[in-house]
Amino acid sequence: xxxxxxVRVLGLLLVVEGVAMLLAFGISLxxxxxxxxxxxxxxxxxxxxxxxxxxxxxxxxxEIGRREGYIIVTLVWVVFSLFGSLPYVISGAIPNFTNAxxxxxxxxxTTGSSILNDIEALPHGILFWRSITQWLGGMxxxxxxxxxxxxxxIGGMQLFMAEVPGPTPDRLxxxxxxxxxxxxxxxxxxxxxxxxxxxxxxxxxxxxxxxxFTTMATGGFSTKQASIAYWSSPAIQYIxxxxxxxxxxxxxxxxxxxxxxxxxxxKDEEFKxxxxxxxxxxxxxxTGLLISTHTGAELAFRDSLFQVVxxxxxxxxxxxxxxxxxxxxTIFLFGLFFFGGSAGSTGGxxxxxxxxxxxxxxxxxxxxxxxxxxxxxxxxNNHSVDSKIITNVLAFFMFYMVIFGASTIVFSFMEPDFESxxxxxxxxxxxxxxxxxxxxxxxxxxxxxPAGKWxxxxxxxxxxxxxxxxxxxxxxxxxxx
Amino acid sequence: MKVxxxxxxxxxxxxxxxxxxxxxxxxxxxxxxxxxxxxxGDVDLMTVVGSAHSFxxxxxxxxxxxxxxxxxxxxxxxxxxxxxxxxxxxVGRTIARINNSEYLQPRYRAKLNNLGIHELIYPESLxxxxxxxxxxxxxxxxxxxxxxxxxxxxxxxxxxxxxxxNRTFEELAQENEHILAVAINRDSKTIIPKGADFILNxxxxxxxxTRMEQQRVFELTAKEPFxxxxxxxxxxxxxxxKALEKLGDQYNIKVIEENIEKCEQVAGKYxxxxxxxxxxxxxxxxxxxxxxxxxxxxxxxxxxxxxxLGCHLAKTLGVRRTVAEVENxxxxxxxxxxxxxxxINKKLIAASYIYRFTLNAAISKVKCLTASDAEVFEFIxxxxxxxxxxxxxELGFPDEAKIGGIIRGEDGYIxxxxxxxxxxxxxxxxxLPSGIKKLEKFFK
Numbered sequence: 001x002x003x004x005x006x007v008r009v010l011g012l013l014l015v016v017e018g019v020a021m022l023l024a025f026g027i028s029l030x031x032x033x034x035x036x037x038x039x040x041x042x043x044x045x046x047x048x049x050x051x052x053x054x055x056x057x058x059x060x061x062x063e064i065g066r067r068e069g070y071i072i073v074t075l076v077w078v079v080f081s082l083f084g085s086l087p088y089v090i091s092g093a094i095p096n097f098t099n100a101x102x103x104x105x106x107x108x109x110t111t112g113s114s115i116l117n118d119i120e121a122l123p124h125g126i127l128f129w130r131s132i133t134q135w136l137g138g139m140x141x142x143x144x145x146x147x148x149x150x151x152x153x154i155g156g157m158q159l160f161m162a163e164v165p166g167p168t169p170d171r172l173x174x175x176x177x178x179x180x181x182x183x184x185x186x187x188x189x190x191x192x193x194x195x196x197x198x199x200x201x202x203x204x205x206x207x208x209x210x211x212x213f214t215t216m217a218t219g220g221f222s223t224k225q226a227s228i229a230y231w232s233s234p235a236i237q238y239i240x241x242x243x244x245x246x247x248x249x250x251x252x253x254x255x256x257x258x259x260x261x262x263x264x265x266x267k268d269e270e271f272k273x274x275x276x277x278x279x280x281x282x283x284x285x286x287t288g289l290l291i292s293t294h295t296g297a298e299l300a301f302r303d304s305l306f307q308v309v310x311x312x313x314x315x316x317x318x319x320x321x322x323x324x325x326x327x328x329x330t331i332f333l334f335g336l337f338f339f340g341g342s343a344g345s346t347g348g349x350x351x352x353x354x355x356x357x358x359x360x361x362x363x364x365x366x367x368x369x370x371x372x373x374x375x376x377x378x379x380x381n382n383h384s385v386d387s388k389i390i391t392n393v394l395a396f397f398m399f400y401m402v403i404f405g406a407s408t409i410v411f412s413f414m415e416p417d418f419e420s421x422x423x424x425x426x427x428x429x430x431x432x433x434x435x436x437x438x439x440x441x442x443x444x445x446x447x448x449x450p451a452g453k454w455x456x457x458x459x460x461x462x463x464x465x466x467x468x469x470x471x472x473x474x475x476x477x478x479x480x481x
Numbered sequence: 482m483k484v485x486x487x488x489x490x491x492x493x494x495x496x497x498x499x500x501x502x503x504x505x506x507x508x509x510x511x512x513x514x515x516x517x518x519x520x521x522g523d524v525d526l527m528t529v530v531g532s533a534h535s536f537x538x539x540x541x542x543x544x545x546x547x548x549x550x551x552x553x554x555x556x557x558x559x560x561x562x563x564x565x566x567x568x569x570x571x572v573g574r575t576i577a578r579i580n581n582s583e584y585l586q587p588r589y590r591a592k593l594n595n596l597g598i599h600e601l602i603y604p605e606s607l608x609x610x611x612x613x614x615x616x617x618x619x620x621x622x623x624x625x626x627x628x629x630x631x632x633x634x635x636x637x638x639x640x641x642x643x644x645x646x647n648r649t650f651e652e653l654a655q656e657n658e659h660i661l662a663v664a665i666n667r668d669s670k671t672i673i674p675k676g677a678d679f680i681l682n683x684x685x686x687x688x689x690x691t692r693m694e695q696q697r698v699f700e701l702t703a704k705e706p707f708x709x710x711x712x713x714x715x716x717x718x719x720x721x722x723k724a725l726e727k728l729g730d731q732y733n734i735k736v737i738e739e740n741i742e743k744c745e746q747v748a749g750k751y752x753x754x755x756x757x758x759x760x761x762x763x764x765x766x767x768x769x770x771x772x773x774x775x776x777x778x779x780x781x782x783x784x785x786x787x788x789x790l791g792c793h794l795a796k797t798l799g800v801r802r803t804v805a806e807v808e809n810x811x812x813x814x815x816x817x818x819x820x821x822x823x824x825i826n827k828k829l830i831a832a833s834y835i836y837r838f839t840l841n842a843a844i845s846k847v848k849c850l851t852a853s854d855a856e857v858f859e860f861i862x863x864x865x866x867x868x869x870x871x872x873x874x875e876l877g878f879p880d881e882a883k884i885g886g887i888i889r890g891e892d893g894y895i896x897x898x899x900x901x902x903x904x905x906x907x908x909x910x911x912x913l914p915s916g917i918k919k920l921e922k923f924f925k
Contacts, residue, residue, distance in 0.1 A: 066522075157525050174483070174506035174527040386514060 002068050004060035009072050009159075010079055011053025013145055017080055018046030020132055021087065027206075028125025035125040038091030046083055067478060069158030074470050076141055077461055081105035084133055093126045102445065102453040107133030108141070109464035110346065112220025112316040112433030113424075113456070115446040119225045124206060127223045131210035137464070138217025138247070138346040139187045140164060146180035156180075162469045164344075172255055186254050187346075191216045194243045201235040215243045218347045220316030220433035227441070228306070228317045237302055237319055241309050248313030248341030249274065269381045270342050274312075274352045281336060282308045285329050292326040311336045314348040316433020318441040334436065337426045338400075348431030348463050350400060354393045356380070361390050399467050404429055407459055414452035424448070428459040482506070482839055483547040485572065487533035487563050488554035489516040491808065492578065492604060495828045496551065496835060498524050503917070505839060508542045511554075533563040536570070545571040549838055553578040553602075553831075561598055568597025576600040576835055580719065600838065604831035608806065609723030611830060615804050615823045616712060616728070616777050620704040622685055622823050625848050627859050627909050631893035632886045634663075634848075634857055634909070635688045635698055639680055642703045651676035657701070659694040661895045663687050663885045663911040664855060669814040671855045671913060673883050689885030689909060691893045709776040709802060713737065714754070715761040715791045716782030717747040720806060720827065724779065725751045735770055737761050739782075761787055767794070777802035785809040785816075792821035840921055857885075857911050860924045864904045868923040874898035876923070881916030885909040 021043035028036045064072070084107070085100035087093075094100040099115045106113045107130055116122070136144060142163040146156045157176050172182045191212045198208035207223050214221045224230035228240060246254065253271055256264045265271060285304035290297065303320045310317045311333055322333050340349020357378060364376045377384035407425045408418075415421045415438075423436025424445070434441040445453065462470050472478055482505045486493050489511035497520060501507045507526035510533060511517050517528040531538025533554050544550060550567040552560035557579045564575035577598050579585075584593065584601055593601070618624040623636035639646060645653060650662050654676070665672050666685040672678075680686060688698050699706060710733055714721045717738035725734065725747070734754040738744045741758050748756040759766045761782055772778070778795040780788035785807045792803040803822035807813055816824050833856055837847040846859035862869050868876065873884055873896060884896040888907040894900070902908055912920055 157523070174508050174525075176525050178506075 001071075002061055002063055002065070004057050005062065005064055006068055006072050006075070007053060008057035008060045009064075010075060011050045011057065012149065013076055013141060014046050014050030014079065014083060015054065016050075016141070016145055016149070017083055017136075018043045018050060020136060021046060021129070024087065024125050024129040024132060027128040028123065031124040033123035033125060035087065035091040035093065035123040038087045038093075039125055039129070041090055042083070042086035045086065064156075064158050066158055069162040070469050070472055070478075073142060073159055073162040073465065074461070074473055077105070077108060077137075077464065080108055080136075080141060081457075084108065084129075087126065087129050091123070091126060093122050098450045098453050099446070102457055103130070104133060105457045105460055106433075107219065107221060108137035109431050109460040110134050110137050110214075110217045110219040110314070110348065111428060111431045111460045111463075112214070113427060113435075113439070113445050113460075114221065114433075115444055115448075115453070117225075117444055117446055119223065127210060128206075130221050131213040131219075131223070134217040134219030134221055135191070135213035138219060139184055143180045143183060146177055147184045163465065172252060182255055183251050186251055186258065187216060189258070190243065190246055190254070194239065197239045198236060201239055202233055203231065203236055211240065212243070215240055215315065215317075216247045216346065218244065218247045218313045218315040218341060218345070218431075220310070222317065227319070229319045234298070234302060237306055240317065241306055244309045244313045244315045244317070245278065247315070248309070248345050248347040250342040250344035251346075252344050253342075267381075270353045270356065273356050274342050277336075277339060277352065278305075278309055278312060281312070281332065285325075285332060288326060288329045288332075292329070307333060308336065311432060312339045312347075313341045313345070314430050314432045316427070318434060321440065321442045323436065323440040323442070330436070334423070334426070337430050337432055340430060350397065350430075353380070354396060357385065357390060357393050358397055361394075396467060399471065400429070403459075403462065403467070407455070411452060411455060414449045414455065424452075424456060425459060428456040429463040431460060431463045482549060483543070484508070484549045484551065484839065485510065485539075485542045485544055485547045485567070487511070487550070487552045487560070488578075489513070489520055489528075490553060490555060491828050492831045493551075493553045494520050494524075495810075496553070496832050497526055499832055499836070500839060501526050503839070508547070510538065510542050534559050534566060536566060539563070539566055539570055548573040550575045551578075551835060552576065557581055561593075561596075564598040565596045568599075574599050574838060576602055576838065578602050578604065578831070580605060582606060582723075602831055602834055604827045604834075605719045605723050607830045607834060608720045608825050608827045609727055611825045612720070612724040612779055612781070612804055613727045615825075616709055616779065616802065618706075619709055619777075619802050620699055620702075620706050623687075625857060627846060627886075628888045628893070628907055630692050631888045631891070632909055633690055633692060633695060634885065634911075635690065635695070636666075636685050637688065637698065637702045637704060638685050639682065639702055641682050643680075643701065644703060645680050645701045646682060647679055649677055649679055650674045653680070653701075657694070657697060659895050660688055660690045660698055660701075661885055663689055663883045666817075669817060673881065673911070673913065687911065689895060689911075691886075691895070707776070707801065711735075711771075711775045712777045712779060713767075713770070713772060713775045713795075715778065715780040715788065717743050717756065718781045718783055718806075721779070721781040722747060722750065724781075725754055729753065735775075737767070737770065761791055764794070767791075773798040773800065775800050777804070779804045781806045783808075785812050789816050789819065789821060793819055796821055840917075855911065855913050856917070857909065858920070859888075860908045860910060860920075862902050862904055862906045862908055862924065866904075866924050868902050868908065869904055869906075872899045872901045878923070879912075879916045879919040882910055882912035882920055885911050 021039055025039035028039055081104045084104040088100035089097055094103055102115055140163045142159045160176050172179045194212040195208045199205055210223050253265045253268055282305045286301050289300040289304055306319045307322055322330055338350055340351045341347020343351045343353040361378050368376055378390055408422050411425050412421045417437050420437030420439055424439045427435040439445055484500055484505050485508045486497050487510045489509055497507050497509050501524050509526050510529045510531055512532050514530050521528045529542050533552055544567050550572040552563040554560055560577040564577040567575050575598055579601050614624050621635045621637050625634040664687045665674055690698055712732050712734045714736040717736045730753050736747055736754045736756045737759055739760050744756045744758045757770055778800050780791040782788055788805040792805040795803050805821055805824050807816050807824050807826055833847045848857045886893055886895045886909050887902055
């Protein structure tokens with residue numbers, strides 16, 4: 001284990017976080033609120049510490065193996081959350097450290113669960129920092145660093161693979177650095193486009209920027225306590241729906257589309273299923289709402305579409321309290337908690353590709369029983385999928401469900417209401433945001449016990465790094481030389 | 482530079498790894514996902530699963546915007562076809578790996594060029610050439626000729642009886658105007674020596690000299706060339722066959738080969754060799770066939786371990802010249818320390834042959850030095866290149882590289898500090914891998 005290089009990379013990334021804090025500092029200067037000192041201190045601390053570490057480890061061997069990759073990536077998210085909570089604590093916006101850490105890791109993992117009971121009371125700098133944590137976490141801290149820092153060399157690949165696991169690797173260009181740049185380029189373009197559209201549609205510029213950050217990251221932090229419900233404008237809500245949908249689409253496809261290759265996008269199987277799931281679930285809930293309530297057809301359609309896209313992409317914005325729907329509709333929506341966006345998107349959850357592969361493989365298993373000697377490979381995008389990938393997806397699904405079940409039981413000790421416990425675990429593991437029961441869309445996570453908050457924080461990290469990267473560190477064989 | 486490599490075999494993956502480390506953009510194409518996933522795990526490159534001779538798959542690799550296409554699948558016809566197709570799709574330059582020397586003949590060159598196949602590489606032939614050179618040059622570990630022998634690079638292991646032992650490179654240079662030691666290989670590490678460094682027992686010293694002064698180098702290192710007459714080949718692989726072809730009739734050659742069909746093939750094709758069917762690891766057989774009476778033993782079975790052991794055995798029995806083919810890169814330094822004479826590696830030879838096409842400067846020859854990752858280049862000094870503007874000592878030449886000599890017109894000269902390189906000179910430069918990039922700007 002090359003400990004020195006692990007420390008060095010972490011140090012370098014601390015500097016990156018410090019620079020990001022300077023952006024929030026800039027905002028606090030504009031609005032002249034009480035959070036200026038907090039950002040200056042935390043940013044200074046980050047940069048000084050990071051630079052110091054980088055300097056002390058300058059002669060580290062530039063070798064990042066598979067194991068170092070897993071450790072670095074996991075630790076980066078923990079370290080970022082630890083240091084990222086400094087502005088909250090120092091400024092006094094969230095004086096309690098556990099709460100501040102929960103809020104930060106919920107940000108970086110793009111979960112969007114919040115402990116804040118009065119968001120509007122916070123200074124603008126803090127709100128901006130909340131949004132930017134999600135934006136950084138959305139495309140990935142490592143991916144960002146690969147794109148902007150020319151220091152990783154060959155080891156960058158190990159890190160990239162640990163942070164962006166996905167069922168099949170997708171490369172936009174021969175160099176990992178170019179791939180990272182292309183991904184961040186699209187991310188940036190979409191973010192700017194959304195900001196402009198939201199601004200035109202009547203949102204204030206500050207809110208537009210913050211919401212674009214958290215939409216593209218499929219994060220879900222809002223600058224308003226009521227989330228998107230604060231804006232009743234259909235235009236704003238539809239714009240956000242579109243961009244949530246884009247954020248949940250494989251960024252490789254967006255890259256192709258931006259270069260004019262639409263054929264490839266519409267031929268993509270995962271995209272087809274993704275669109276199908278969104279439309280199907282929206283229609284079901286839309287019909288349900290029409291029957292069970294007396295809202296107008298447009299509003300019912302908008303509510304169902306918005307909630308479905310928000311949950312399936314694991315964003316977690318709300319325009320309506322879905323717990324007040326007829327229970328069967330809420331259950332439908334809760335089912336979507338396990339879907340997640342497309343592979344290669346910023347969404348969390350199981351991912352559409354895995355679900356499709358699982359369904360196909362299970363269905364083919366039946367056919368294989370009828371024809372025991374038949375060779376029936378699982379096909380995806382007209383290519384047969386390697387059985388190794390199928391095994392991997394099966395293992396992933398198994399882990400996901402076991403962790404969900406076990407965590408619900410563990411969490412029930414800290415949160416006696418079963419429905420709430422289940423909702424909180426599912427939403428943390430899927431990086432969604434709101435849950436069920438007393439952590440539903442109209443509630444916050446403030447009342448959860450400290451132990452419960454740390455537990456959920458761990459689940460968020462687990463979900464963001466797609467289980468394996470974190471889990472592998474806890475296996476004995478990982479540590480055997 | 483964007484490079485597409487078809488074929489993730491040994492040569493392909495080695496090239497991909499090397500070129501990727503040199504900051505080239507690599508796309509690797511192969512029809513086996515397993516082979517690709519083995520490489521993509523630790524090399525920064527893009528992989529495409531597909532066939533080298535499918536327009537669709539070739540397009541997927543982004544050939545139209547690439548500068549170089551290298552086809553190194555195991556199948557010659559596939560490589561040739563793939564190169565032709567790649568040219569059609571708009572790649573800058575193509576290189577095909579072949580295993581048929583007919584294509585190498587100059588009279589077919591233009592025809593192949595018309596088909597879009599610009600360069601050919603025949604790794605087995607290159608390796609065989611190396612074997613023949615080391616059998617003929619009995620003193621050196623490595624013997625590289627530049628411009629038909631106008632300059633020579635000799636790699637010689639210095640033993641305790643050598644007169645230059647424990648002397649400094651400065652002394653060596655002062656006493657011998659026409660000999661320059663450009664590098665030494667000590668404890669598996671290649672060092673560019675400074676004037677005050679000493680030559681120690683066990684060093685492999687690389688000298689640049691002219692053919693006239695070659696004898697003087699042998700005197701300095703107390704080496705006596707001897708004539709090789711009896712050669713034993715362990716294994717009748719394609720490399721061995723190619724070497725048999727090049728060696729001709731003036732040697733007594735025995736070939737030991739385990740596979741009876743191969744034996745028949747070799748015996749049928751090459752009348753100059755006595756083919757013996759048997760296991761190369763069978764000591765008794767080797768002794769019966771007179772292993773200790775051999776002047777040279779060349780081990781070219783497909784198995785690196787067998788080759789290493791065979792040569793080691795031959796050395797202990799007193800064979801003066803041994804050449805082992807070691808394909809397993811991890812074994813190279815081990816083999817070097819085992820004192821088994823020359824080592825050749827098909828992959829490295831092929832890779833350094835292809836390597837020159839990725840550099841911008843005009844290069845007429847590239848050779849890698851076995852048992853070290855260093856390379857020797859023969860650059861052509863273009864008009865207005867930086868290298869021609871000042872004498873060598875004022876150039877600020879990188880420490881990782883050293884100019885060995887120049888070839889001007891018909892004569893080779895050893896480089897000195899005040900040598901001023903002129904346009905059109907061929908310059909022999911020795912460099913460590915870290916210096917390659919820096920060299921480019923001197924010769925552009």
